Amino acid sequence: MSTLANARDVLRLIAHLQRDVTVTDVAGELGLPKSSVSRTLSMMAEYGFLERDPATRAYRPGELIMEASYHFRASRGTVSLLEEEVARLVADTGYTGYVDVLDGGESLVLHMRIGTTGALQAYTPAGTRAPAYASSMGRALLARLDDSEVMRLVDSGIERSAGSAPKSRRELLAQLARVRVDGWEFSRGEYVPGVSGISAAVEDPDTGQLFGIGIALPASELRDDVAERHGRSVRDAALRVGKRIGDPYWLRYVGAER
Incomplete structure (x- = not known):
C-alpha cells in the first residue's frame, strides 16, 4: 500500500476513534507492520498532517489538517x-x-426541491411544521x-x-431505537x-442543531425493496454530510456496508 493511502487510512482512523492514536493503535486497527506505521506517522508529522504529544507520544491532527477543516467549515x-x-x-x-430542522417537538421545513417523476409530487414548502x-x-x-x-x-x-x-410513547421509543441502528427512517401515509x-x-x-434530509414519494410505491434502496441512499447522503461537518454519530457509524 502506498504512503498516501496509509496516510488516508490513518486520518480516517483518528476520525472514527475520535482520539489521539499511537503506533500500536494504528498497526492493530489497520493490520500493518509497526515499522511501516512508525515511518508513516513520522512523515505525516514532519509535513504538518499530524502532531505528536510530547508526553504520551500519541498522534493527533496537525496544524495543516486543522486549518483546512476550519476553512471548509x-x-x-x-x-x-x-x-x-x-x-x-x-x-x-x-x-x-427536503431539508428540515428540529424545532422543539416539531419538524420544520427549511428547504424543498420539487421532484421530476410521477403524477404525485408532495408539496410542503419551507415553513411547514408537523409533530x-x-x-x-x-x-x-x-x-x-x-x-x-x-x-x-x-x-x-x-x-x-x-x-x-x-400511537404511544413506548411504540415511538422502540422505533427510534431501530432508527439509531439503521441510520434512516420511513413513513407510510402518516401526516x-x-x-x-x-x-x-x-x-x-x-x-x-439537528437537521433532517429526506424524500417524499407516493405511499403506494413504497415497497420493501424500494424502501431499502432509497433508505440507503438517504442514509448515505446524511453520512457524507455528517462526516464532513464532524457529526459524532456519523463518524462512529459502522452500518454503511450492510
Whole structure:
C-alpha cells in the first residue's frame, strides 16, 4: 500500500476513534507492520498532517489538517451541504426532497426541491411544521436525542397518530431505537395521507442543531425493496454530510456496508 493511502487510512482512523492514536493503535486497527506505521506517522508529522504529544507520544491532527477543516467549515455550512445532497437525491430518484430542522417537538421545513417523476409530487414548502413523531423526518430527528429528551418533547397527540406512525410513547421509543441502528427512517401515509417519506438526520457539532434530509414519494410505491434502496441512499447522503461537518454519530457509524 502506498504512503498516501496509509496516510488516508490513518486520518480516517483518528476520525472514527475520535482520539489521539499511537503506533500500536494504528498497526492493530489497520493490520500493518509497526515499522511501516512508525515511518508513516513520522512523515505525516514532519509535513504538518499530524502532531505528536510530547508526553504520551500519541498522534493527533496537525496544524495543516486543522486549518483546512476550519476553512471548509467557514465556507460550507451544514444547510448548504444538505441542500446539495437533496439536489442529488431528487436527480437520482425523481422524488421531492427536503431539508428540515428540529424545532422543539416539531419538524420544520427549511428547504424543498420539487421532484421530476410521477403524477404525485408532495408539496410542503419551507415553513411547514408537523409533530416530529408523525413523520419519517421528525422521527429521524428525534432519534438523535436520548429517550428522556424525546419524552419531554412528545405530547398526547401521539395517541391520535395516523397511518403507520407510533400511537404511544413506548411504540415511538422502540422505533427510534431501530432508527439509531439503521441510520434512516420511513413513513407510510402518516401526516400527509397517501404520501410516504424516507429520512435521516445530522447534528451540527458547533451548534448542536439537528437537521433532517429526506424524500417524499407516493405511499403506494413504497415497497420493501424500494424502501431499502432509497433508505440507503438517504442514509448515505446524511453520512457524507455528517462526516464532513464532524457529526459524532456519523463518524462512529459502522452500518454503511450492510
